[in-house]
Amino acid sequence: MDTIVKDSNTKRGNIKKMDFWNDLLIENYYVNYFDNLSNQKLDKEFNSDLRMLVKVLSKLSESERKTFILVLSSVIENYLEHKVEKELENSLIRLFKL
Numbered sequence: 001m002d003t004i005v006k007d008s009n010t011k012r013g014n015i016k017k018m019d020f021w022n023d024l025l026i027e028n029y030y031v032n033y034f035d036n037l038s039n040q041k042l043d044k045e046f047n048s049d050l051r052m053l054v055k056v057l058s059k060l061s062e063s064e065r066k067t068f069i070l071v072l073s074s075v076i077e078n079y080l081e082h083k084v085e086k087e088l089e090n091s092l093i094r095l096f097k098l
Contacts, residue, residue: 034082042086046079 053072060068
């Protein structure tokens with residue numbers, strides 16, 4: 001009986017962790033934050049975040065590591081989306097100035 005309760009609590013804990021990282025307020029904050037950065041600052045921020053996340057990753061348990069890998073993939077995806085948008089925007093601005 002104790003094992004079932006512990007397993008149930010562990011599953012709920014993992015779901016709560018995922019809910020925290022998938023929170024729309026957090027996601028919107030970072031989307032807006034990245035939108036307001038220049039290309040150079042975006043690159044610096046991404047490199048800094050990536051280094052920090054990789055360090056943290058090595059210190060986590062297996063279940064936390066899986067959750068954190070999803071967060072890491074989300075950070076990379078966000079960076080790539082914003083980087084491409086900013087590069088396109090800068091290219092168009094330069095093109096129209098000519």
